[in-house]
Amino acid sequence: MKTLIKVEEAAQFIVTIILFNQLPFAWWIFPALLLSPDLSMLGYALGNKAGAFFYNLFHHKALAVVIGLVGYWLVSDQLLLAGIILYAHSSMDRMLGYGLKLNTGFKFTHLGEIGR
Numbered sequence: 001m002k003t004l005i006k007v008e009e010a011a012q013f014i015v016t017i018i019l020f021n022q023l024p025f026a027w028w029i030f031p032a033l034l035l036s037p038d039l040s041m042l043g044y045a046l047g048n049k050a051g052a053f054f055y056n057l058f059h060h061k062a063l064a065v066v067i068g069l070v071g072y073w074l075v076s077d078q079l080l081l082a083g084i085i086l087y088a089h090s091s092m093d094r095m096l097g098y099g100l101k102l103n104t105g106f107k108f109t110h111l112g113e114i115g116r
Contacts (some may be wrong), residue, residue: 002097005111009095016088023077023084030085037089046108052101059090059100 019065020030043054068083070076093099099111107114 006095009091013088013091013095014065017086017093019087020081023081025077025081029081030088033081033085034089034092037086041106048062048105049103051106052103055106056100058086059093061087061090081111 003030012109017030030096040054040058041051053069064083066078066083067086068080071079071081071083094111097111102108102110
């Protein structure tokens with residue numbers, strides 16, 4: 001099952017690259033911004049509960065889809081880019097085994113404990 005999930009996430013990541021190529025941004029913007037959602041880890045400075053909240057907020061695919069759809073509706077390339085980057089990052093993380101965080105600590109995710 002883990003392999004199937006990783007393949008599915010890889011396919012979704014590829015779709016984000018295809019969508020990004022439809023935007024008027026230079027190619028290097030995608031890799032430059034790809035890790036930016038991880039800035040949400042700074043929430044862990046406020047404790048596990050706050051850290052998990054902020055991390056999960058910026059790694060939730062539904063938020064990425066909503067931002068992307070609002071960007072499409074408003075004809076905003078910047079919002080479309082933000083949605084695509086959030087979705088791409090979340091897919092990449094899950095492809096690598098990093099899931100949404102539980103309140104018990106950074107290494108505890110909905111996909112299991114990191115490092116096991």
